[in-house]
Amino acid sequence: MHKNLFRLGFAFAVLAGTLVACENQDVTDVNNDAARIETNTISPEMAKVRDYVPPMAVAAHRGSTFWAPEETEAAWRWAREIGADYLESDLQCSKDGVILANHDDNLCRTTNIENVFGEDVPRTRPQWYMENAGMTEAEAMAQYAKDRAAFQPYYTNQYMYEELLMLDAGTWFNESSLEMAREGFTRNKQYVSTLEDQIRYAEGKMLKRDANGERVFTKEGTYDPANPHTSLKYKFEYVDDPEWRGNVPGIYIEFKESWLNPSNFEEMVYNELDRLGWNIITKPCDGEPWYKDGKVNVGNTNGKVILQTFSFESLRRTAEKFEGKVPMCFLLWHDNITPAQYAGYINQGLEFKAHIIGPCIAGAPNNYFEMNAPWMADMIRRSGMLNHPYSFDTLDQMNTYFGVYHYGAGQFAAPYMDGAFTNRSEMTIQFLIDNGARAEGAPTTVEDPIAVLERLGY
Amino acid sequence: MKKYFLLPLMALFALNAVAQDFDTEPVVKFDNESENLKFTIGARMMADVAYYHSDFTPLKSGAALTDARIRTSMTYQNWYFFADFDFSKGKFKQKNIFLQYAWDQNKDQSNWKWHAIKAGYYNDPASMSRNTSIGSYHFISRPGMVNALQNGRQLGVSYKYVDKNVFLHQGIYAENLYNDQIAGFQGATISGRWLYLPINTETNTLHIGVGARYAKLKTGTVNSNVVQTNLNLSTSLETYVDPDAQFVNANVPWASDVFNVNVEALYRGKKFFVRGEYTYKAIGKDRDDETLFKNQLGTLWSWGSLESWQAGNPLKTSHFQGAYVEAGFLVFGQPYTYNRKEALLGGLGGKSLEIVARYSWTDLNDVVDGAYYFVAQDKYIDNGILADYPVASTSIGGGELHSVTLGVNYAINRFVQVMVNYSYHNLNRDKYAYDKNFHGVQGRLVFSF
Numbered sequence: 001m002h003k004n005l006f007r008l009g010f011a012f013a014v015l016a017g018t019l020v021a022c023e024n025q026d027v028t029d030v031n032n033d034a035a036r037i038e039t040n041t042i043s044p045e046m047a048k049v050r051d052y053v054p055p056m057a058v059a060a061h062r063g064s065t066f067w068a069p070e071e072t073e074a075a076w077r078w079a080r081e082i083g084a085d086y087l088e089s090d091l092q093c094s095k096d097g098v099i100l101a102n103h104d105d106n107l108c109r110t111t112n113i114e115n116v117f118g119e120d121v122p123r124t125r126p127q128w129y130m131e132n133a134g135m136t137e138a139e140a141m142a143q144y145a146k147d148r149a150a151f152q153p154y155y156t157n158q159y160m161y162e163e164l165l166m167l168d169a170g171t172w173f174n175e176s177s178l179e180m181a182r183e184g185f186t187r188n189k190q191y192v193s194t195l196e197d198q199i200r201y202a203e204g205k206m207l208k209r210d211a212n213g214e215r216v217f218t219k220e221g222t223y224d225p226a227n228p229h230t231s232l233k234y235k236f237e238y239v240d241d242p243e244w245r246g247n248v249p250g251i252y253i254e255f256k257e258s259w260l261n262p263s264n265f266e267e268m269v270y271n272e273l274d275r276l277g278w279n280i281i282t283k284p285c286d287g288e289p290w291y292k293d294g295k296v297n298v299g300n301t302n303g304k305v306i307l308q309t310f311s312f313e314s315l316r317r318t319a320e321k322f323e324g325k326v327p328m329c330f331l332l333w334h335d336n337i338t339p340a341q342y343a344g345y346i347n348q349g350l351e352f353k354a355h356i357i358g359p360c361i362a363g364a365p366n367n368y369f370e371m372n373a374p375w376m377a378d379m380i381r382r383s384g385m386l387n388h389p390y391s392f393d394t395l396d397q398m399n400t401y402f403g404v405y406h407y408g409a410g411q412f413a414a415p416y417m418d419g420a421f422t423n424r425s426e427m428t429i430q431f432l433i434d435n436g437a438r439a440e441g442a443p444t445t446v447e448d449p450i451a452v453l454e455r456l457g458y
Numbered sequence: 459m460k461k462y463f464l465l466p467l468m469a470l471f472a473l474n475a476v477a478q479d480f481d482t483e484p485v486v487k488f489d490n491e492s493e494n495l496k497f498t499i500g501a502r503m504m505a506d507v508a509y510y511h512s513d514f515t516p517l518k519s520g521a522a523l524t525d526a527r528i529r530t531s532m533t534y535q536n537w538y539f540f541a542d543f544d545f546s547k548g549k550f551k552q553k554n555i556f557l558q559y560a561w562d563q564n565k566d567q568s569n570w571k572w573h574a575i576k577a578g579y580y581n582d583p584a585s586m587s588r589n590t591s592i593g594s595y596h597f598i599s600r601p602g603m604v605n606a607l608q609n610g611r612q613l614g615v616s617y618k619y620v621d622k623n624v625f626l627h628q629g630i631y632a633e634n635l636y637n638d639q640i641a642g643f644q645g646a647t648i649s650g651r652w653l654y655l656p657i658n659t660e661t662n663t664l665h666i667g668v669g670a671r672y673a674k675l676k677t678g679t680v681n682s683n684v685v686q687t688n689l690n691l692s693t694s695l696e697t698y699v700d701p702d703a704q705f706v707n708a709n710v711p712w713a714s715d716v717f718n719v720n721v722e723a724l725y726r727g728k729k730f731f732v733r734g735e736y737t738y739k740a741i742g743k744d745r746d747d748e749t750l751f752k753n754q755l756g757t758l759w760s761w762g763s764l765e766s767w768q769a770g771n772p773l774k775t776s777h778f779q780g781a782y783v784e785a786g787f788l789v790f791g792q793p794y795t796y797n798r799k800e801a802l803l804g805g806l807g808g809k810s811l812e813i814v815a816r817y818s819w820t821d822l823n824d825v826v827d828g829a830y831y832f833v834a835q836d837k838y839i840d841n842g843i844l845a846d847y848p849v850a851s852t853s854i855g856g857g858e859l860h861s862v863t864l865g866v867n868y869a870i871n872r873f874v875q876v877m878v879n880y881s882y883h884n885l886n887r888d889k890y891a892y893d894k895n896f897h898g899v900q901g902r903l904v905f906s907f
Binding site for chain 1 (some may be wrong): 514515516519758832833834835836843844845846847890891892
């Protein structure tokens, strides 16, 4: 009897010993967890589109938030001349269907709207209806009353584009960034930008202005409140920028939160890119190099447009409309994330035809969540996607995520980035040059950033 | 890892321990026959050691004092009082405390009948497993499905009727033991267990039957004049050393009407037993939509009408289920016993050795067909279409667990028992996509008097 019991006990001991011998983890270790998680991987077809994007691409975040008023002519001309690969922006839509490049959902921070319109519908609106919608005064007043009833003050999508033209998008910068203030940002009136503006700046152009310094444009069609986004068309005019020295950057455009824009906004952008000759699905640019004659040439390649979004809804709609044929970045914002959750984002990005993950990075001055730790960057790399972290402001951040500080301690190979959204394009480009990380043929020098502003007339 | 070799050593030590005499009488007993009064006092200790192996998320292997209990009872004429208290983990916890008045009809005759009225704090009557003391259990833990879906102790009163072929127990209970809810009335529960015994002899018992329970939940937290009820269902991986219930866990907000239906069967022979239960749970919801709608008014993000708010925040009844089968074979020792008045299998009595096996299935997944699960945010989108502000999901992905346990129990005498269990668990839960397989080897030393 005791013999049998001994055998039984021995069997359990062997079982326990076998389990102990198996690979197991005593405590949660995110580095090990991340290494053990297999994400999905990018398909060969998607990888082909991913490779439209130049290595270590420098995206000028809103043009620059440091040197000039963001997402304006001044910021994007500067970014183009400093040598950024992409001019970055955020897309919204005016009430009458103009696709805008503007970051905040409301205009209070970056314009003087509170002083110009206050909380009410612009009082010029009835007159605008009579001139652009063919309404009688009574009809215009009735429509005005409807607008007032549904009005959400300061939200960009509540205003006609001509109303937005009344706003000053440059002077606020001088008031909030005293050390970077330049009289030229006021003298050369900065407007709430359009997507077309951004593209034309990338092409080496600037706004055509009249004798009073106001931008020149014409309109076609009659505004129809039942069909507000397509009934009236603006025709903007541009001139060759005399200060253009040959760089043609691409554009890196973000679809904002879905509720800000029309439900067919991705389709509107698709068509607008088509109209402006920047839709590579309908007008491919095969064979063009990213850099040509020592100048940025990304804007003439198949990588000329990168789409991006935080919005899950926009991610889905972009996948439906663009079918993964234009490089797409899925932006991440999540505190205290686990490897399994991180893999979930990557897999979701791949499922909805994204080629790039855009994680936020830690560090002053923004102090965002850390979403680009070495284990995170390693998961992105293993998926075959590109990693474009946002947004760089300091050399310290560059050193960290490029791996100069040996941040990953050897477990995960540096660098922890394949590109960067940066507010200091001059700093990021110089860093990459110094570390031999710019692609062959890219400019090898960076002009002084203040000299560029002065050369551009600011 | 050094602590893990204790498990087989403990088992071997127990198997070689010197046997003690079997004693059926309480150790500490005061018996006053002239007053027809009896008082007992006892205690119980359980020490567990466990080693776990998981695919991804670690569990905490180690040892723990999982039960340290003092019990007392008093019998006077037809009255019986019982109370026990737990001090494990250094914390006082009230366990059973009840008073029972019982009487026999036709005592010592073939048409014997027994009645009892019981009041106090004790186990919900609707299930077999919950009413079986863990001290008499043939496994280290109750099945996961019992932990998740069946109910434990509650405060109330019940009536019990037992005869040769029938067991009936039904009662009414309060929702909250101490009436310490922040506001509002307590809810109430009615519950019962009804069995038929086609075989009922000294050595063989077969019972089959059903249990049912209805609970009206009313207590909860109060936010902006709205009482929010909530029901959490969960189970550990059938273990006490790491009692974390993170893997199988369903939170059910706005729970209001909770229905349990239970089917059970048990066969007990001298050297063999098999028993099992199936439980189905439906949880109806209730919510003060009008107040919640009014509370959210006043911002740009507000829903414009009650109907639109309700459409964006739908409620639906949740459904969960589970089952288990347990079997045991007595290698040697005192035959298996059956407690007629409780309709429960007894524990090992005296020096015995048994081999046991169990399969348990717990299903806390109630996910709408076609729902999209977004693992990064642990969120379901019921219509399957990725959106920034989807209609609030009615899906609950609490996890589905299949568990198989094999065990050996050795009672050295009526006071000391050693248990060894090996368990394999297979988990299916969207939230834990990388955790599929869990293994656990557990040992327990029980001392009870």
